[in-house]
Amino acid sequence: MIRTTLILASLCATTALTAPAFAADPIKIGVVTPLSGTYTPIGQQVRWGLELAASEVNAAGGIMGRQVQLIFEDEEANPSVAVQKAEKLFDVQKVDFLTGTVNSGSTLAVGQTAERAGKLIATTVSFADSITTDKCSPNVFRVNARAGQQSTALAAWVIKQKPKAKVYFLGPDYEMGRSTVATFKKTVEALGATPAGEVFAPLDSKDFTQYFGQLRQARPEVLYTSVAGNDTVRLLTQMQDFGLLKDLLVVGASGTVTSQNIAAIGAAAEGFGTGVGYSTQIDTPENKTFVAAFKAANKSDPDLYGADSYGLIYFYKAAVEKAKSTDTDKVREAMRGLEWATPQGKKTMRAGDHQAIQPMYVVRVSGGQFKIVGNVSGEEAIGPDDCKRF
Numbered sequence: 448m449i450r451t452t453l454i455l456a457s458l459c460a461t462t463a464l465t466a467p468a469f470a471a472d473p474i475k476i477g478v479v480t481p482l483s484g485t486y487t488p489i490g491q492q493v494r495w496g497l498e499l500a501a502s503e504v505n506a507a508g509g510i511m512g513r514q515v516q517l518i519f520e521d522e523e524a525n526p527s528v529a530v531q532k533a534e535k536l537f538d539v540q541k542v543d544f545l546t547g548t549v550n551s552g553s554t555l556a557v558g559q560t561a562e563r564a565g566k567l568i569a570t571t572v573s574f575a576d577s578i579t580t581d582k583c584s585p586n587v588f589r590v591n592a593r594a595g596q597q598s599t600a601l602a603a604w605v606i607k608q609k610p611k612a613k614v615y616f617l618g619p620d621y622e623m624g625r626s627t628v629a630t631f632k633k634t635v636e637a638l639g640a641t642p643a644g645e646v647f648a649p650l651d652s653k654d655f656t657q658y659f660g661q662l663r664q665a666r667p668e669v670l671y672t673s674v675a676g677n678d679t680v681r682l683l684t685q686m687q688d689f690g691l692l693k694d695l696l697v698v699g700a701s702g703t704v705t706s707q708n709i710a711a712i713g714a715a716a717e718g719f720g721t722g723v724g725y726s727t728q729i730d731t732p733e734n735k736t737f738v739a740a741f742k743a744a745n746k747s748d749p750d751l752y753g754a755d756s757y758g759l760i761y762f763y764k765a766a767v768e769k770a771k772s773t774d775t776d777k778v779r780e781a782m783r784g785l786e787w788a789t790p791q792g793k794k795t796m797r798a799g800d801h802q803a804i805q806p807m808y809v810v811r812v813s814g815g816q817f818k819i820v821g822n823v824s825g826e827e828a829i830g831p832d833d834c835k836r837f
Contacts, residue, residue: 473516474509474773476501476763477536479529479557480547482521485651485676488707489549489572489752494519495745496571496756497546503740510764511771518542522553524650529553530560537564543773544568546759549752551575551623558587565775567782569762571755574700575626579802583834586775588782588801590762590794591755592724594623594630595830597701600807600823601722602635605669605698609640612696615667616645617658617682619674627673627700635671643667648674655682659689673700680708683715696720704812706750720811720820725751725791728810728819737790749790758789762796795825800834 478497481490501515509515518540520532529548536542537560545561545568548554554573561568562584569588570578576594578587605612614635618624624647632642643665646658652674662670674682683704686692698720709716727738727748737757741749749757762785767773770781783798795804807828809821 471513473514474544474767475516475518475540475542476760477533477540477542477545478517478519478547479522479532479536479545479553480519481524481549482519484523484525485678486524486549488676488705489702490521490547492705492707492750492753493547493549493571493756495741495747496749496753496758497760499741499744500757500760502744504760504764510767515760519547522548522550524550524553526550526552526556530556533557533560533568534564537561537566542566544763544778546571546756548573550621551578551626552621554578554587555582555622558584561586567775567779569759571759572702572752573623574702575623576630577622577626579800580833581835583800583836585779585801585837588796588803590759590796590803591751592701592722592805592807592828593802594627594700595634596724596805596807596828597722598627598631598634599722599828599830600809600821601698601720602631602638602640603823604720604722604809604821605635605696606638606640609668609696611639611641612668613643613666614640614669614671615643615662615665617655617662617670617672617674618645618647619650619652619678620647621650623700624673628671631671631673631700640669648678650678652678653681655685656689659686659691662691667695669696669698671698672703675700675702675705676708677711679703680711683712683719687715701751705752706748706817709812709815716812716815718812720809723751723808723810724805725749725754726808726810726817726819728817729791729808731792733788733792734790754790758787758791758794761789762787762794797829797832799832802829802832804829 522529618628770777810817
């Protein structure tokens with residue numbers, strides 16, 4: 448009897464020791480993002496934004512008393528690699544949630560992986576409309592602005608600068624490039640612009656001069672491009688070297704010229720305009736605090752990818768606390784219609800298509816810095832809910 452009592456006491460003591468340890472297990476967030484290749488600068492901002500927010504949340508006690516642990520994997524901006532890394536994070540690391548994908552093809556592919564694994568993913572970067580429209584997934588959310596939101600703001604500004612402009616389009620030859628070109632083309636044509644031609648270049652192109660003959664022949668007043676990362680550096684500097692930037696208004700997607708590549712582009716970036724969901728110039732106490740903290744941590748200004756990635760952690764925190772759980776079904780339901788605070792201001796996750804509603808800005812490079820030159824409300828920019836899958 449004494450022996451039995453001692454065994455039971457021992458088991459109770461073991462349970463008392465292990466239960467709190469289990470409750471304190473970290474919430475694991477897998478981050479599949481490009482840490483090498485042409486999109487490395489974007490992946491760097493993603494990492495910086497996530498790490499800053501995670502450090503703030505952990506310092507304040509975590510999420511429901513649990514610390515946030517970020518686990519990074521390099522997707523190389525390659526959908527097949529991204530799927531392999533996502534499967535590793537789900538199956539081996541047992542992450543609770545996934546984020547980080549930059550390449551829109553990667554986001555679509557990893558979204559299918561998340562569905563199979565019964566987990567959730569949110570992108571803070573990818574802006575191909577298809578992610579939350581015809582290829583939407585119940586397990587995929589987007590906290591950043593999609594191409595349609597960017598285009599609404601940018602097209603309205605372009606037409607004010609160049610009424611009935613002839614516009615030439617140059618995009619990267621994959622999901623994001625074709626989607627952004629199609630979306631901006633449709634939007635700006637509806638406002639009176641005329642298409643002057645289009646071309647799609649392979650990702651990580653080293654030589655854009657092969658397209659310059661077509662560009663010269665088209666004689667556009669406006670060039671719209673959605674190349675990004677190091678591709679933008681090569682495109683704009685080569686255009687400058689060949690004298691193509693004179694008297695040409697160059698505009699593009701939000702990832703084309705960012706704080707990460709603007710210095711490398713140099714004078715060739717002057718005058719570039721884009722529609723974005725974030726600017727360091729947003730004049731609010733919350734944004735000023737964020738910019739100061741980001742610069743102190745990383746010795747660099749945040750761009751929209753850093754800001755949206757930072758806000759993602761607080762989106763997930765708010766959803767888990769609302770759900771009182773990290774269970775996929777409960778968190779998914781909590782995310783739908785959720786409102787949360789970000790450096791951009793309040794965002795709302797539209798319940799139908801899992802697309803964030805947020806104010807949009809037009810920014811233009813002047814003196815090597817982005818300046819806000821226009822804005823559109825979140826409700827005006829969001830567009831219809833075209834998700835039919837769920």
